[in-house]
Structures are given as structure tokens and as C-alpha cells.
Amino acid sequence: MPLHCLIRQTRIILAPTRKSTGTHIVRRLLSQGKMEEKLVAVIEAKRFVRDCFLAAKVKEENSQAMADLLIEADFRGHFSHGMNRLEMYINDLDKKTTNGNIEPLIMNETPATAWIDGRHGLGVVVGNFCMDLAIRKAKAVGVGWTCAKGSNHYGIASWYTLRAMKEGLIGISMTNTSPLMSPTRSKEAALGTNPLSLGAPAANDDSFILDMATTSVAVGKIEMQKRKNEPIPMGWAQDPSGHATTDASVAFETGCLMPLGGEEVTSGYKGYGLGALVEIMCGIMSGSNYASNIRKWTHAGADQLANLGQCFIAVDPNCFAPGFEDRLGDFNQLLRNLPPSDPEKPVLVAGDPEKAHMAKVEQAGGINYHENQLKTCADLAERLKIKPIQFTK
Amino acid sequence: MPLHCLIRQTRIILAPTRKSTGTHIVRRLLSQGKMEEKLVAVIEAKRFVRDCFLAAKVKEENSQAMADLLIEADFRGHFSHGMNRLEMYINDLDKKTTNGNIEPLIMNETPATAWIDGRHGLGVVVGNFCMDLAIRKAKAVGVGWTCAKGSNHYGIASWYTLRAMKEGLIGISMTNTSPLMSPTRSKEAALGTNPLSLGAPAANDDSFILDMATTSVAVGKIEMQKRKNEPIPMGWAQDPSGHATTDASVAFETGCLMPLGGEEVTSGYKGYGLGALVEIMCGIMSGSNYASNIRKWTHAGADQLANLGQCFIAVDPNCFAPGFEDRLGDFNQLLRNLPPSDPEKPVLVAGDPEKAHMAKVEQAGGINYHENQLKTCADLAERLKIKPIQFTK
Numbered sequence: 001m002p003l004h005c006l007i008r009q010t011r012i013i014l015a016p017t018r019k020s021t022g023t024h025i026v027r028r029l030l031s032q033g034k035m036e037e038k039l040v041a042v043i044e045a046k047r048f049v050r051d052c053f054l055a056a057k058v059k060e061e062n063s064q065a066m067a068d069l070l071i072e073a074d075f076r077g078h079f080s081h082g083m084n085r086l087e088m089y090i091n092d093l094d095k096k097t098t099n100g101n102i103e104p105l106i107m108n109e110t111p112a113t114a115w116i117d118g119r120h121g122l123g124v125v126v127g128n129f130c131m132d133l134a135i136r137k138a139k140a141v142g143v144g145w146t147c148a149k150g151s152n153h154y155g156i157a158s159w160y161t162l163r164a165m166k167e168g169l170i171g172i173s174m175t176n177t178s179p180l181m182s183p184t185r186s187k188e189a190a191l192g193t194n195p196l197s198l199g200a201p202a203a204n205d206d207s208f209i210l211d212m213a214t215t216s217v218a219v220g221k222i223e224m225q226k227r228k229n230e231p232i233p234m235g236w237a238q239d240p241s242g243h244a245t246t247d248a249s250v251a252f253e254t255g256c257l258m259p260l261g262g263e264e265v266t267s268g269y270k271g272y273g274l275g276a277l278v279e280i281m282c283g284i285m286s287g288s289n290y291a292s293n294i295r296k297w298t299h300a301g302a303d304q305l306a307n308l309g310q311c312f313i314a315v316d317p318n319c320f321a322p323g324f325e326d327r328l329g330d331f332n333q334l335l336r337n338l339p340p341s342d343p344e345k346p347v348l349v350a351g352d353p354e355k356a357h358m359a360k361v362e363q364a365g366g367i368n369y370h371e372n373q374l375k376t377c378a379d380l381a382e383r384l385k386i387k388p389i390q391f392t393k
Numbered sequence: 394m395p396l397h398c399l400i401r402q403t404r405i406i407l408a409p410t411r412k413s414t415g416t417h418i419v420r421r422l423l424s425q426g427k428m429e430e431k432l433v434a435v436i437e438a439k440r441f442v443r444d445c446f447l448a449a450k451v452k453e454e455n456s457q458a459m460a461d462l463l464i465e466a467d468f469r470g471h472f473s474h475g476m477n478r479l480e481m482y483i484n485d486l487d488k489k490t491t492n493g494n495i496e497p498l499i500m501n502e503t504p505a506t507a508w509i510d511g512r513h514g515l516g517v518v519v520g521n522f523c524m525d526l527a528i529r530k531a532k533a534v535g536v537g538w539t540c541a542k543g544s545n546h547y548g549i550a551s552w553y554t555l556r557a558m559k560e561g562l563i564g565i566s567m568t569n570t571s572p573l574m575s576p577t578r579s580k581e582a583a584l585g586t587n588p589l590s591l592g593a594p595a596a597n598d599d600s601f602i603l604d605m606a607t608t609s610v611a612v613g614k615i616e617m618q619k620r621k622n623e624p625i626p627m628g629w630a631q632d633p634s635g636h637a638t639t640d641a642s643v644a645f646e647t648g649c650l651m652p653l654g655g656e657e658v659t660s661g662y663k664g665y666g667l668g669a670l671v672e673i674m675c676g677i678m679s680g681s682n683y684a685s686n687i688r689k690w691t692h693a694g695a696d697q698l699a700n701l702g703q704c705f706i707a708v709d710p711n712c713f714a715p716g717f718e719d720r721l722g723d724f725n726q727l728l729r730n731l732p733p734s735d736p737e738k739p740v741l742v743a744g745d746p747e748k749a750h751m752a753k754v755e756q757a758g759g760i761n762y763h764e765n766q767l768k769t770c771a772d773l774a775e776r777l778k779i780k781p782i783q784f785t786k
Contacts, residue, residue, distance in 0.1 A: 141506075143538045185735065266609060280591070283724075
């Protein structure tokens with residue numbers, strides 16, 4: 001990983017499990033042992049993603065929205081949720097479990113709320129529609145609260161909170177996901193990683209952007225330990241009997257993440273409660289699929305509809321005490337200035353690791369992609385007959 | 394503790410540290426070695442609390458509100474937040490850092506929001522006012538979001554979410570609290586236990602009521618291990634160097650709780666992020682004190698104003714997909730029916746331990762109070778010259 005992410009859990013780029021077809025360029029680079037990471041300009045990465053969706057017969061506006069969403073994730077250092085997922089979205093379009101050109105529909109509306117049917121469109125199309133509606137409502141009555149059923153994976157949760165922040169509002173976003181987490185005391189997974197994000201603007205271009213799964217860690221972290229042949233800490237994942245394990249291989253095979261907090265003795269039931277809270281705000285409120293009823297999602301795409309539920313909230317801080325942004329800036333600095341246990345590791349605020357990564361990308365003039373990722377991109381270019389991704393150096 | 398609380402962290406009843414004056418009844422019972430726990434009827438417990446506040450010159454309505462709040466906590470098994478805190482509230486009134494008779498003031502209002510000045514009144518008076526206003530707004534426009542500065546400790550967070558649930562709404566409530574938790578990587582505490590609660594009604598008298606601190610555990614749990622001379626698990630608390638410790642005495646002396654998730658390797662930064670989220674929704678939004686600026690609160694009361702910030706949200710689930718309560722009931726049952734790792738320990742839903750405790754109280758005909766608690770009550774009765782608490786048996 002290019003950055004140790006403090007606030008957002010890092011995920012490794014998973015190599016595609018299907019048999020690869022490869023391209024000549026990638027093969028040559030690999031055979032020369034030259035390709036560990038390659039730099040791709042942000043604009044070129046977006047061009048490539050947009051072209052993939054256009055080739056998959058998604059209209060211009062929606063293809064651009066997908067490009068902006070996925071490359072923003074990579075730009076911020078969340079490689080698991082960017083280009084890494086491109087193939088999965090394309091496969092879902094191929095299998096007709098996602099409709100790339102349909103628009104969301106408002107099913108019910110009040111001055112502060114709206115219930116939306118995403119009609120199995122692209123997650124970002126549903127999400128942007130819902131957050132923009134929430135923003136308009138927040139500007140009119142102080143709060144906008146929208147909830148969608150019939151949605152698909154919507155990328156990083158913070159994409160939507162950033163949208164609210166650009167309007168000077170506080171944004172909140174949550175989504176349910178495929179079952180992967182075992183509720184406290186359960187042998188089986190029943191909830192997803194169910195992430196939540198809250199973003200708030202602060203003075204002097206500062207901000208607070210929390211974007212976190214309600215599980216202890218992501219599967220990718222377990223796979224990384226397995227590859228290194230190293231144990232995992234207690235509280236990350238369970239074995240088949242439903243108890244915490246330190247064996248990375250057993251944990252990876254079992255596929256049951258533990259909630260934030262880990263075991264019951266370290267209050268894992270709170271993380272479980274938060275995962276359930278997200279499910280209630282998303283699946284239960286919207287009437288989408290929920291909990292173990294949600295399909296699995298793999299790199300090969302899925303034959304079933306996802307029918308995810310999502311929640312988008314915008315709040316105008318100016319409705320409350322004047323000076324919100326100044327106080328948030330002061331709060332952030334108070335936290336950053338706390339005496340660290342290890343002088344090498346300063347106290348951070350949610351969103352700081354992403355800011356550091358974005359600065360690094362700006363400085364380098366592009367995003368560093370791993371060879372496995374670029375191989376998948378080359379395969380996709382060949383399959384969709386589009387111009388392969390171009391490297392800056 | 395009368396119940397192992399799964400969802401809400403349990404806290405032991407702390408013995409008052411000041412020199413006790415005691416009463417004849419309590420002394421006699423103690424000397425006879427008869428008093429471990431005594432049963433007090435709910436109505437009598439409320440009578441006693443109300444009489445204490447009346448004696449402290451708090452008006453009838455507000456005294457009753459305090460009685461209802463504190464005894465609801467005990468009824469639900471959250472003894473740390475009930476009668477256990479009575480003396481602290483009384484001492485704050487004595488020291489004039491709480492005004493028992495002042496009413497909250499609306500400073501700004503939109504159809505969906507309100508900013509309130511609690512004017513250093515009783516936390517429950519501010520909280521009830523804010524949640525009732527949020528409920529009215531939710532009924533009118535779908536969501537009500539209120540935020541108060543100038544408040545005091547408001548008891549259990551779920552008291553306010555229960556208020557929204559009684560109206561068929563989803564309730565959310567949060568408060569900032571005195572600094573006690575070390576942000577990830579920090580040697581010093583800067584955030585409180587910053588609890589949050591979400592309550593939602595389900596069909597057939599079922600419900601989901603999450604009420605959790607964003608720290609890993611409460612100080613009381615550490616004190617319990619110290620008394621038993623047993624270690625604490627990694628991830629509960631820090632030593633003076635800012636590292637996790639398993640030494641209960643060191644942890645108790647240091648007084649730096651770790652956030653939910655514990656150490657950085659087990660994603661404690663997410664719990665820290667959640668604690669900060671609560672602070673932003675409460676202190677930063679309302680313009681109250683925040684983070685390390687909040688005073689400490691002890692059994693002796695405090696000389697400084699608390700000026701806490703609190704947030705109350707009500708949402709009408711009927712604005713979204715019809716059938717919310719049925720789906721939530723189904724979701725709860727899906728979770729409860731998961732195969733348990735240990736057949737003796739079924740999977741629970743947030744609020745289930747409280748339901749079990751309430752049933753136990755109903756069956757016993759009262760609440761079982763610990764001898765230390767009853768001693769404090771006897772002292773208070775003597776000090777305030779009111780009728781001592783009467784036991785059922």
C-alpha cells in the first residue's frame with residue numbers, strides 16, 4: 001500500500017481469480033520484471049474508466065460519474081474501492097443485474113425526506129441523485145434525509161459526504177453490503193461491512209471526514225497476513241466454530257469478520273450494534289434487501305440483483321450555533337496537538353491520511369497502480385476494445 | 394450486577410469516596426450482615442428521588458422528570474446512570490452549577506431543526522424539551538433535529554430515543570461528556586465516553602435500542618478487575634506512556650480509556666472517529682464546551698458549569714418504505730435465530746438485555762439495590778431531611 005491509512009482501513013488490491021488473458025504490453029513489462037507500480041495521471045485514469053463504461057453501453061453522463069467516483073477513491077488512497085472494482089461493475093452490467101442507463105424515481109417525499117427507488121441503476125447514479133436531493137432539502141428546511149432501495153454498490157461512502165461538504169453542509173452516508181460479519185455470539189455472518197461516513201467542513205480548508213466499515217478490519221488485511229504467513233490479532237475474524245482466531249488461513253477460509261471491538265470482552269457487541277444501526281437506516285428503512293438476504297458480490301459479477309439500501313443525510317450547521325467551521329478547525333487542531341505515545345506517530349484526525357495521499361499524488365503527477373491492477377485494466381481494454389491505459393512514466 | 398449486560402456496558406455502583414454519615418437503619422442492617430441487596434418498588438424509588446429534588450428546591454415537574462429518568466435507568470439495568478448519580482445531581486444544584494428551575498430557550502429554528510440554549514438547567518429538562526420538539530418537527534416534515542448547548546448530564550441516552558419510539562418514530566440521541574478517552578496515538582484523554590443511542594420500534598412490541606459509549610469499556614469495569622486483582626484485556630485502557638496495559642491498577646490510576654476497537658492494530662481509530670463524530674454533532678454544532686474543555690464530574694459535584702452539548706433526532710419511518718416495523722421485527726428475529734458459537738449464549742439484539750432486566754424487576758416486584766447505593770440514599774435522606782427509602786422486603 002502506498003500509505004498507511006489510519007482512519008480508513010486499507011485493503012490490498014486483490015488479484016483477479018479468473019484465468020487471465022493479459023495483453024502484450026503487460027506481459028512484456030512483467031517478463032522484464034520492470035512492473036511493480038506504474039504512474040497514471042488522474043485524468044487518464046478517469047478517461048480509461050469512462051471509456052470502459054461507454055463500451056459497456058452506459059450513457060456519457062453516467063460513465064463520467066463512475067469515472068469520477070472510482071478515481072476519487074484511488075486519489076484518496078482507498079485502492080480497494082477504485083479501479084480495483086471496475087471489472088465487477090462492468091460484469092454486473094454484462095449480466096444485466098445493473099442497468100447503466102436508468103434514472104432513480106422518487107416514491108414518496110416530505111419537506112425533509114424522500115424515499116427513492118434506484119431501479120437497479122448504478123450505485124453512483126442513485127447515490128448522487130439522493131445526496132443532491134438531500135442537499136436541496138437541507139438548504140430549504142435545515143435537514144435532508146433520503147433513503148434508496150434498488151441500489152448497487154456505491155463506491156466510497158465519503159464520495160457522498162464530500163458532495164454535501166462542497167455546499168457547506170455536513171454530510172452523512174451509509175450503505176448495507178453483502179453478509180461478511182458475524183454478530184457477536186454468532187457462528188455465521190449475517191451483516192455486511194456496513195460502512196458509514198460523516199464529513200464536515202472546517203475553516204481554512206480543513207475538514208473532518210470519517211469513512212469506516214463497522215467491522216474490525218477488511219478481508220484484504222487478513223489475506224495480506226496469510227500471504228506473509230503471519231498470524232492475525234485476536235478480534236479480526238472467527239474460525240468455523242465461531243470463536244476468534246489468530247490463524248490467517250483459517251480466518252480467510254471461514255470468511256467471518258468480527259465487528260469493530262472484536263470479541264465480546266472487548267465490546268464487539270457495540271460494533272455489531274453499529275452494523276445493525278446501518279442496516280436499519282439502509283435496508284429496513286428503504287425496503288431493499290437486508291442482512292443475509294443480500295447476494296454475494298465477486299469479481300465475476302453476480303446473477304442476482306443486489307437491491308441494496310442506502311441512506312444520505314445533509315444538515316446545515318448554520319441552523320445551529322454560528323461559527324461551526326471555526327470551532328471544528330479548533331477541535332481538529334486540539335486533537336492533532338495531543339502528546340503522542342510515539343513521537344514518530346502524531347495524532348491524526350479522520351481524513352488526514354487521505355489528505356496526505358492526495359498531496360502525494362499531486363506531487364508525483366499521478367496515481368501509482370500495482371501491477372495486478374494494471375494487468376486487469378489491460379485485460380479489460382482488450383475485452384472492451386478500448387484504448388489501453390497510458391502511463392505517465 | 395444483577396445481569397450480564399450484553400449491549401450496554403455494565404458499570405459497578407461506586408462507593409461514595411467522601412466520609413459517610415449513614416443512618417441508623419442502614420447501620421443496623423449492615424451490622425447484622427443482612428444487607429447485600431434490598432428490593433425497592435419502582436414507585437417508591439421514584440418517590441424518593443422526587444423528594445430529594447423537591448428538597449433541593451427543584452419544582453415539582455422537574456423533580457418528577459429526574460425521578461422518571463433515573464429510575465428508568467435502574468429499571469433497565471443501567472445502575473451506573475440511575476440512583477447511583479442522584480447525589481451528583483443534588484451536589485451540582487447545591488453548588489449552583491445546575492439551575493433546577495430554568496426552562497430551555499429556542500435560539501434559532503427552521504421547519505426541521507432547532508438550536509436550543511439549555512441555560513444550565515437539568516439535563517433531563519433540556520433533553521425532554523429538545524426531543525419533544527424534534528418529535529413535533531418529525532411529525533410535520535419527516536425529520537426533527539435539535540441541538541442544545543448549556544446542558545448538563547442527561548442520564549441514559551436511550552431515555553430520549555424511547556420518547557421518540559413511543560410516538561412511532563426512530564429516535565437518535567448523543568451527548569458529549571467529560572474527557573476520559575485517549576484518541577488513538579495520544580498519551581492524554583481528550584474526548585469523553587460520548588455515548589450515542591438509536592431506538593426504533595418493531596412490530597409485536599419488539600424494538601431495537603442501541604445505547605453505547607464510544608469507548609471500549611467504562612471505568613467501572615476496570616475498577617472491578619482491580620478489586621478482584623485480575624488483569625484487564627488489551628484494548629481497554631492505557632498506561633501513562635500511552636500504551637495499552639493489562640494492569641488494572643495502572644489503568645485505573647491513569648484514567649485513560651481506549652476508544653471502541655482498542656489499539657490501532659484492531660482499528661481503535663474507528664472508535665476514536667465515532668467519539669469525535671459525537672463531539673461534532675454535540676459540542677461543535679451547539680457551541681457548548683467540547684473535548685478537553687469540559688470539566689470533570691465527581692460525586693462531590695463540580696464548581697464549574699458543565700455546558701454540555703447534546704443532539705436529538707427524530708425520524709418518521711413512514712416517510713420511507715411502508716412496513717418498517719414488520720421488517721425490523723423480521724430483522725431482529727433473523728439475528729436472534731443465528732446459530733450461536735456457545736449454545737448457552739444466544740445471539741441478542743440491542744435492547745434485549747434491558748428487556749430481560751425489566752422482566753426480572755416486574756417479577757420481583759421491585760429493583761434490587763446494592764448496599765452501597767442504599768447507604769448513599771440513607772445519607773441523602775438525612776441530609777435533605779426527607780423520608781428514607783422504604784424496602785419491599
